[in-house]
Amino acid sequence: MLFLFDGFDEFPEHLRESSLIGEIINRNILPLCGLVVSSRPHASVILREQATIKVDILGFTEKERHRYIEQTLKGQSQSIAKLTQYLQDHLTISNLCLVPFNIVILLFLFKMDITLPSDSSTLYHHFICLTICRHFAKYGHPLKNNIKQLADLPEPYSKIVKQLSKLALQALNNNQLVFTYEEIEAACPDIITTSEAINGFGLLQAVQHFRLTGKATTFNFLHLTIQEYLAANYIVTDLRPDEEFRLLCEQFWSDLHANMFSIYVKLSKGQRSSFKKFLSGGDNNITISTEFLCDQLKCFRLFRCFHDVLDYHMCKSIEEAEIFKEKKINCSGTILSATDLECVSLFLTSSSHKQWVELDLSSCYIQNCGLYIIHKYLNQSDITITNLWLYDNDLTKSSSSFISDIVLSCKVEVLSISGNSTIGEGGKLYTMLTHPSSMLTGLAMDDSSLSSIAARTLFTAVKYSNKLKVLYTNHTGITDDVAEEITTAITTNKSLVRLRMWDNPISGETTVTILQALRGNMTLQELVVPSYPTAIKDRITSIEQEINTKRRSQGIQDKLTVI
Structure with missing residues (x-):
């Protein structure tokens, strides 16, 4: 039996554990069935074990997006150049516009000669207002003036939008994205009694379903962010x-409300009395409670909110929180959405702190598209990151160039990419070892999968590296085929102090060959080798003793230890 599940990211969280579909996805029933799941990446990361096939809906690549812009603005070279430059200057909007729907909105605003936005809420605000105006024009009821705010709508249209906005908020609170006709009728009675308003003035779309019992129609907002915008607007204008x-x-x-509240802060410029009271833990002072300042992820989200409304005073108070005193960012073990990764990256590149001791993004279920977001912010930035932890994520060889760029740009000294399956397969990854500006002294890539070609490429880079001191390649699949490159690397390299190659299918004879190459190396202090037969143990011990005797005779205090 094969199940096809389209849109896992829109599956309510409370049903993932307490429904028949949730039971199937979690393999509690029908454990041997096939399961094909499509989802946006931020939600699909938890399906690594359950799904037979997982299809991530990524949207456009930058090349595809540019091609779409060229096709839409065909022959308008100046307009294409202007829009391309705008996307380069506004990273937040650029990331949003990898989603095809969002670039359609942006092009729509561009062709209407409307000032392009610098944040997502303004993007959707313009789109919603223009969509409503177009709707009335389409049905022969053009508005006298284009609306600039939803409150500018005449009655009964303003009332209908208010009812629709209330529904948007209530539905978000209930994790609901799809509505029946009866639910629309109950929540928005004026829609039913107003001619041609059933589609919410163009903000709703109807979907027909054909079932055994007959035909049915459901409704949903054109895009989740439209629902979030209307909900945020309702909070600002109508909630007590x-x-x-x-x-x-x-x-x-x-997480479900994160984008809605980001829009809410933008609409209110962070000055709502309720928001101030919430931030300060019950007071009306515009300060941030220490409860929030003790959680880095909450700090990042708040920083982005205040950065969007240009409140740099509040940004500064977040930067100066005690939790950042040691210049370490630790998100280890947290499932980070694309928005969260953007918040972290924005904080790193926009705060006054330019030197970071550590950025720990280990076990965050980061995929290639997530690392792409980080790369866009950190590449060619003016910050330094001494230690970068990316181990135990879902990165593959497609991320190689991103990692290399970040390491070089941020002057990373110690990098861990262990536990990322095929990440080591990307040849571009190892340019970070040989580049003249490289500061990398430690590289851990245990539990990766290295082909013979990838392993040769790695140790060829080690050969030419003059700063690398520590290399961990435990359980990476290195075989005897790479013996020549390993021996050449450790013979030539004069900086390597520790090399670990435990749990690799390398024979005892090859281990002896590698060890013999160390007779001319006076810097390596620790070599962890794969398991070898007892029969050659004495040979390995003898070579180790010979090397250490030679070092002592030359006045070198650092001895070699073979484990």
């Missing part, structure tokens, strides 16, 4: 202060 404060306390840190 006590309701607003309660909602902030209950849902502000919810």
Whole structure:
């Protein structure tokens, strides 16, 4: 039996454990069935074990997006150049516009000669207002003036949008994205009684379903962010202060509400009394409670909110939080969405701190598309990161050039990419070892999968590296085929101090050959070799003793230890 599940990211979280579909996905029933799942990457990371096939919906690549812009603005070379430059200057919008729907919106605004936005909420605000205006024009009821705010709509249209916005908020609170006709009728009675308003003035789309019992119609917003924008607008314009404060306390840190509240802060410029009260832990002072400043991820999300509204005073108060005193960022073990990765990257590149001791993104389920977001911010930045931990993620060889660029740009000294399957297969990865500006002294890539070609490329880079001191390649699949490159590397390299190659299918004879090459090496202090037969143990011990005797005779205190 084969199940096809399209849109896992839109599957309500509470049903992932307590529904029939959730039971199938978690393999609690029908454990041998085939399961093909499509999803946006931020949600699919938890499906690594369950899904037979996992299809990540990534949207455009930058090349595909540029080709789409060229096709849409065919023959308008100046316009193409202007829009391309705009996307290069606005990273947040650029990342959003890898989603095809968003680049369609941006092109729509561009062709309408509207000032292009610098943040997502303004992008959707313009789109919603223009969509409503187009709707009325299409049905022969053009508005006298183009609306600039939803409140500018005449009655009863303003009332309908308010009802629709209330539905958007209630549905988000219930993790609901699809509505029946009856639900629309109950929540928005004026839609039903107003001619041609059933599609919410162009903001809703109807989908027909054909079932055994007959035909049915459901509705959903054109895009989740439209629902989030309307919900945020409703909070600002219609919720009572006590309701607003309660909602902030209950849902502000919810991943489901993150984008909605980001828009809410933008719409209110962070000056709502309820928001100030929430931030300060119950007071009306515009300060941030120490409860929030003790959680780095919460700090990153708040920083982005205040950065978007140009409140640099509040940004500064976040930067100066005690939790950043040691210049370490630790998100280890946290599932980070694309938005979270953008928040982290924005904080790194926009704060006044330019030297970081550590950036720990280990076990965060980061995929290639997530690393791409980090790369766009950190590449060619003016910050330094001494230690970068990326181990135990879902990175593959497609991320090789991103990692290499980040290491070189941020002057990384110690890098761990262990546990990322085929990450070591990318030849571009090893340019970070040989580049003249490289500061890399430590590289850990245990539990990766290295082909013979990839392993040869790695040790050829080690040969020419003059800064690398520590290299961990435990359990990477290195075989006897790479013996020549390994021996050449350790004979030539004069900086390597520690080399670990435990749990690789290398024979005892090859281990002896590698060790013999160390007779001319006076710097290596620790060599961890694969398991070898007892019969050659004495040979290995003898060579180790010979090397150490030679070092002592030359006045070299650092001895070699073979483990």
